[in-house]
Each structure stands twice: as structure tokens, then as C-alpha cells.
Amino acid sequence: MPDRLPTHIGPFALGTFGDGSRVFPGLVVGPRVRDLSDLAPSVRAVVEDWEALFPRLADLAQETADAWHALADLRVLAPIEPGQVLQSGANYRKHVVDLVAAEKESVHGATPEEARADAERMMDERIRGGVPYVFLGSPRAICGPYDDVLLPALGEQHDWELELALVIGRTGKHIPAEDAMSYVAAYTICNDLTTRDQLYRPDLKAIGTDWFTAKNADTFLPTGPFLVPAAFVGNPTEDADVRITLRHNGVVRQDESTKDMIFDIPRLIAYVSTTTTLRPGDLLLTGSPAGNGAHWGVFLKPGDVMEAEITGLGHQRNTVRSGQ
Structure with missing residues (x-):
């Protein structure tokens, strides 16, 4: 367990835990966890x-029988094994404006004012x-919220990308945006790491990006600590003031509201469901705000520590190790 217990909004959350002998699903209520293996x-x-099962979980959260564990005594694992992992890119306005403006200045010779106005x-x-x-x-690529992140042998520019993720709770295809929020069961935290210098293949320039190598190394998707039901969070792009914050070695690198999303959660769900059938347990990442390592000119090295949190969803703490 981390130095401080993760907390969550609402009366309960869900997670996956280990007690040294087995792994089990758990209902989290403050500092306690009820084993849900009987459910x-x-x-x-x-x-x-x-x-x-959601009403049953609400009832169980009120129980005081001795099926409860102390959260501090358990290992917190990634909360869910998803079906699909769908990842949104370039979905935070300030982040994308920064990238476009920088290119217009460096490549096209625009002034900072012109570049930013064009990007806006x-x-x-x-x-x-x-x-x-x-x-x-x-x-x-998924690992737990307090596991070590292992840097792969390929590449040197290993970067963080903290994101709000949602978990689908109903099967759907061609979902209208106005109905999309009813398909969200819960929210969690994902840190979608990327090896920047492996993102483009010099031998296949016409094909473009190599997302497989750049983003899918083992441990490159710290997830959790919990699934917090959507009923307790609201709509993070409209109703709730949800902030995404990441510290790298104690320095705040990302700190942004989810309201800065270019395409909100309903539009993301509507878009992806035109191509793939969404099923319960699918994980949809909603994009990363400004403040990645590439922006700061700082990348991950062995011994670094990433501390991340999203309002109401808990926190992560991952130490970086060499995986070579």
C-alpha cells in the first residue's frame, strides 16, 4: 500500500485486491474492503x-458483518481486466493548441501571437x-496504481500522459450522443505512458505512427486504484469540476480540468460505437491534458516517481525502474 490510503467520492467504489494468498474483487467503503467473491x-x-448488481452493492456497503478487510492490509491491483482499451488522442484544447502553435513557430516562422491565434x-x-x-x-500494458513502471529497452524518451478513463456498463452500437452517458458504469484513472522516440518509424514514414511499440510496453498503463460509479461522479465534462494532476519527482507537470476536453464523453462514446460494439468492461481513455514530459523537455528515468490523482477517483504512485 502507498503511504496514504486512496480515497474516493461517493459511498462506495470497486477494486481488485490481493491479500498475499489470493486475488479478489472488493467493495471499497472508506478504509474498508468487503470481499465480493460471493457475488x-x-x-x-x-x-x-x-x-x-448496482443496487446490491449499495446494500452491501451498509453492512457491518465481519467480511471486511482493512484496505491498508491489502495490495491494490488494477481494478479491472478490460475487454477493449480505446484511447483518445489530441483531445485537450490547451494541449493541442500548444503543440500546433509550437509547430507553426518553428516550422512556418509565425510569431508566437500569430501561431497561437491560428491554433485557436x-x-x-x-x-x-x-x-x-x-x-x-x-x-x-495495464499494471496496478502502485506498481513499478518498467522502462523498455527500446527508446529513451519515456513520457507520462495522465487521463480520465471510463468503463462501459451496457452493450451498444451506434449510440446517440444524447444517450451515451447511460452507458458509463464507472470512472477510473489511467496513466497512458508513451515512448516518444519510438512513435514514428523511420523505415516506414509513409505509414505514420507506431502506437504498438510506443504505448504498449508492459506496465505502461497504470490503472486505478478504484472504479468509482458514474452515479457518484456526474458528467466530468459538464457537471463536475474534475481536475487531472500529475507530479513528477514532486513537481506539478499536469494540472487541468476535464472541461478542457475538445470532444466530450458523449461525443467520444458516439464516435467509437460507430465502428465497434461497446461491451461491459470496455475501457475508454478520454485524452491527456497539457504538461507531458515532451512539453517540459523532461523524460522518465529509473528512480523517478510519478504521483497522480483525479478529483474523487483516488491517486496513483508509481516508481520508475529499468526493465532491461
Whole structure:
């Protein structure tokens, strides 16, 4: 366990835990965890029957029987094994404006004022008529919220990207944006690490980005600590003031509201469901705000510590190690 217990908004949350001899799904209520093995074999199974089991979870959260563990005595694992991992890119306005403006200055010779004004206009147009940019990640990259992150042998520019993630709770295809929020079961935290200098293949320039190598190394997706039901969070892009904050070796690098998203959660769900059928347990990452290592000119090295939190969802603390 970390030095401080993770906390969550609302009366309860879900997680996956180890007690030294086994792994089990748990209902988290403050500093206590109730073993849910008598209800379902995994958190994924709970989400797959979300509509029926959610009221039961609310009842169990009120119980005081001796099926409870102290959270401090357990190992906190990644809360769910997802079906699909869908990842949104370039979805925070300030982040994308910074990137576009920097390119216009360095490549096209624009003044800082001209570059930023052009970038702002581009974002306004993208919001009005554009579509999200989404790609697939590997569930094998997931690790726990307090596990070590192991740097792969390939590449040197290993970067952080803290993101709000949502878990799908209903099966759907061609989901209208106005109905999309009813498909969200819960929210969690993901740090979608990227090896920047492996993102583009010099031998295949015409093909473009190599997301597989750059983003899917083992431990490159710290997830959790919990799944916090959407009913307790609201709509993070409209109703709630949800902040995404990451510290690298104690220095704040990312600190942004989810309201800065270019495409909100309903539009993301509507977009991805035009291509793939969404099923309970699918994980959708909503993009990373400004403040990545590439922005600061600082990348991850062995011994570094990342501390991350999103309002109401808990926190992560990952130490970086060499995986070579």
C-alpha cells in the first residue's frame, strides 16, 4: 500500500485486491474492503451485470458483518481486466493548441501571437466539424496504481500522459450522443505512458505512427486504484469540476480540468460505437491534458516517481525502474 490510503467520492467504489494468498474483487467503503467473491468472481463480472448488481452493492456497503478487510492490509491491483482499451488522442484544447502553435513557430516562422491565434481557430473549427482521434491499446500494458513502471529497452524518451478513463456498463452500437452517458458504469484513472522516440518509424514514414511499440510496453498503463460509479461522479465534462494532476519527482507537470476536453464523453462514446460494439468492461481513455514530459523537455528515468490523482477517483504512485 502507498503511504496514504486512496480515497474516493461517493459511498462506495470497486477494486481488485490481493491479500498475499489470493486475488479478489472488493467493495471499497472508506478504509474498508468487503470481499465480493460471493457475488461475482471478478470486478469485470460485476460490471457485466451492472444494472442488476448496482443496487446490491449499495446494500452491501451498509453492512457491518465481519467480511471486511482493512484496505491498508491489502495490495491494490488494477481494478479491472478490460475487454477493449480505446484511447483518445489530441483531445485537450490547451494541449493541442500548444503543440500546433509550437509547430507553426518553428516550422512556418509565425510569431508566437500569430501561431497561437491560428491554433485557436483550428481548434474552434475542429470542435464544430471534426471527429475524435481514437486508437486501440493492449490490456497487457495495464499494471496496478502502485506498481513499478518498467522502462523498455527500446527508446529513451519515456513520457507520462495522465487521463480520465471510463468503463462501459451496457452493450451498444451506434449510440446517440444524447444517450451515451447511460452507458458509463464507472470512472477510473489511467496513466497512458508513451515512448516518444519510438512513435514514428523511420523505415516506414509513409505509414505514420507506431502506437504498438510506443504505448504498449508492459506496465505502461497504470490503472486505478478504484472504479468509482458514474452515479457518484456526474458528467466530468459538464457537471463536475474534475481536475487531472500529475507530479513528477514532486513537481506539478499536469494540472487541468476535464472541461478542457475538445470532444466530450458523449461525443467520444458516439464516435467509437460507430465502428465497434461497446461491451461491459470496455475501457475508454478520454485524452491527456497539457504538461507531458515532451512539453517540459523532461523524460522518465529509473528512480523517478510519478504521483497522480483525479478529483474523487483516488491517486496513483508509481516508481520508475529499468526493465532491461
